[in-house]
Amino acid sequence: MGGMRTMDPKRMSRRHFVASCAGVATGLLVAACAPKVVEKIVKETVEVEKIVKEVVKETIIVEGTPQVVEKEVTRVVKEVVEVLAKPEKAVISFWVEAPTTERREVINELYRDTFNAAHPNIELELTFTEDVDRVLRTAMQAGAGPDIVTTPGAGFILEYILAGHVAPLDELAEHYGWRDRLLPWAYESGVVGGHLYSLPLTYESMVVFYNKTLFEAKGWGIPTNREELDDLIRACVADDINPFEYTNSGWKPATEHLIGMFYDHYAGADNVYKALIGEKKWTDDEFVEAMALMNDWFQKGYYSGSIDKYHALTSDDTWSAVANGQGAMQMSGTWCFQSIDPFFEESGQEWDWFPMPSLREGVKPVYALATGQTESINAKSLHQLEAAAALDWLYNDKRRALQISSSFNFGEWMVPLNYTADDFPVGTDPRVVRFFVDFAKVTGRGDYGYTTWTFWPAKTEVFLWEEYDMVLAGEMTPAEYQARAQELFDEEVAEGKVPPVPERF
Known part of the structure; x- marks a missing residue:
């Protein structure tokens, strides 16, 4: 039990986050300047063979007299043309805080593998990263980073929003119905300046x-x-x-x-x-x-x-x-x-x-509201639509979400959906079920x-x-x-x- 802890010390403290973000520009959020969804259309040039029919004239001798006649001939020519490239898989990068080996296997099997199987044109790549907050922050400040951006909670995402590092999710949220799926407070926790920028991956109290x-x-x-x-x-x-x-x-x-x-x-x-x-x-x-x-x-x-x-x-x-x-x-x-x-x-x-x-x-x-981790889409991602599909896979099936969270005994990866007791896997600790059902009921009435x-x-x-x-x-x-x-x-x-x-x- 020596490695056990009541809280995850890897979660970055706000002091360290603030210090590292000192160079991030601040200012008013301007909706008109918000980045839009980017679709990448790729073209390529190829050499093709083309059959050409043409009429040619030739002179022939008929009874000793030359005559000009026309005849159709066929020949093969090569031509360089520009075409749409053959669609390739959009690779979506998602850096995740590194849990134990057993929990990584569960996340890979129930989240990554099921998503990839259902989306043949998208490949979700999960990278389990120690100290992911620090690593991600460095990448984002350099104008890079993964397609899906993780932060330690709703209070941390504001710096990325002000710096223009993450894209607004309003149209995607409407398409996938995220407002109706998530607990109301959880959805609203990601709204800044009237626009949705993040979704909670886990919640706690x-x-x-x-x-x-x-x-x-x-x-x-x-x-x-x-x-x-x-x-x-x-x-x-x-x-x-x-x-x-x-x-x-x-x-x-x-x-x-x-x-x-x-x-x-x-x-x-x-x-x-x-x-x-x-x-x-x-x-x-x-x-x-x-x-x-x-x-x-x-x-x-x-x-x-x-x-x-x-x-x-x-x-x-x-x-x-x-x-x-x-x-x-x-x-x-x-x-x-x-x-x-x-x-x-x-x-x-x-x-x-x-x-x-x-x-x-x-x-x-009351029960206190808390998000333990949030997910956003990188404003510089070339595959924002595909990244949104990967995000949606976290929220579109309550039972799959609970199966993943059950590997943490519901202490992490607990997606904030409106659960009932019947949603939980058979054999779930009734003390845990009692909390999440009561939390939804009590917070749902505004307490x-x-x-x-x-x-x-x-x-x-x-x-x-x-x-x-x-x-x-x-x-x-x-x-x-x-x-x-x-x-x-x-x-x-x-x-x-x-x-x-x-x-x-």
């Missing part, structure tokens, strides 16, 4: 994982509000059990997972939305109080026993603690579905999850929150996770922290760098 065996042994119920959660935390402390386990030692941005939970469930998702679109300030009381509450829990040792341990433990340490009952819960992302089982198999105990309860009266519990790595502009988002340590160390108050966040947010609003935020309904 934040939940509370817990040791079910421990809860049953202690007679603890699942908390559904702040009062019940406070009672549960006190019961954990009384039994010398850490209420929560978590760490940021292997992935510094992990702190933003918690920040988003407190924003959504204390300040409230409606208020978060208003702040993201400029109708509220991040300095308003509910946001300051949310960060103060989070700091209070850290100071009391509710996370991994102490702030020092939060900074020192490995991800495996925290999951082992929950699996062995030394810790009761872990607030984390649904990407953990792919890595949690071995810890509990080793301990012989059982895990489960529940939605984060509201932390303040009048605030609805959703926001993750910082999907909806915050880059500099503000990096500040949130990087500088919260100052709050934990007592070197910055929650009010000062929120004030600085507001300053950075205002700068990025002025620069047009706030990612798209789907309108609430």
Whole structure:
């Protein structure tokens, strides 16, 4: 289990992405300048043989008298002509973050091979690439890159859009019906300036994982509000059990997972939305109080026993603690579905999850929206129509999509479609099915929150996770922290760098 992790450290942090994109030009999006779909027509010159009939005159002698007669003759001539070249396969390049060998085989078999078999005039080439974000970014800035462009999430695509690196997908989306297939918020997360530029390949959310065996042994119920959660935390402390386990030692941005939970469930998702679109300030009381509450829990040792341990433990340490009952819960992302089982198999105990309860009266519990990866079409691709067909193959069959995602235990490659329980492969963990069915139902009625790595502009988002340590160390108050966040947010609003935020309904 030494290689296991609660989150993928290969995902680029926004700080590194922003630094590398410093040279990318920014400016207003002008729809009229958007690149159009390019079709390549190839001609070639060939030498052909042609049969020519012609009438020739010749002189013959008839009874000693010369006579001129005409006769038809046939001859073969060679001629150089220009013709349409014989159609060749359009090769579509798609660079993908490298998973394990077993998962590569599943993706190749169920995605690449089935697509190529159904499209004899197109060849989809998947290249599994370590550190694909960095490699792709370098290629794109050089004016190259693959036909299908991958980014770590909706918040990252904006830089490529502003630089003109990716093509608008509006006409293709209408042709394939992507708006009707995808969850509404997922489709809208790729719309910038009124045009669609990206589609999510995977989506995720934040939940509370817990040791079910421990809860049953202690007679603890699942908390559904702040009062019940406070009672549960006190019961954990009384039994010398850490209420929560978590760490940021292997992935510094992990702190933003918690920040988003407190924003959504204390300040409230409606208020978060208003702040993201400029109708509220991040300095308003509910946001300051949310960060103060989070700091209070850290100071009391509710996370991994102490702030020092939060900074020192490995991800495996925290999951082992929950699996062995030394810790009761872990607030984390649904990407953990792919890595949690071995810890509990080793301990012989059982895990489960529940939605984060509201932390303040009048605030609805929600599922946070997050895209873990997006796909776009390179504006310089010579095969944009064929690339769109390859993209569509990810979204046009729910059961095929779920078969692929099942190899990750639905922690990655989870296409945001409107699933029902019957869509999942036989034998799927019912805890996983329960989440995705409930997520679609709850978010479908408008009860959703926001993750910082999907909806915050880059500099503000990096500040949130990087500088919260100052709050934990007592070197910055929650009010000062929120004030600085507001300053950075205002700068990025002025620069047009706030990612798209789907309108609430």
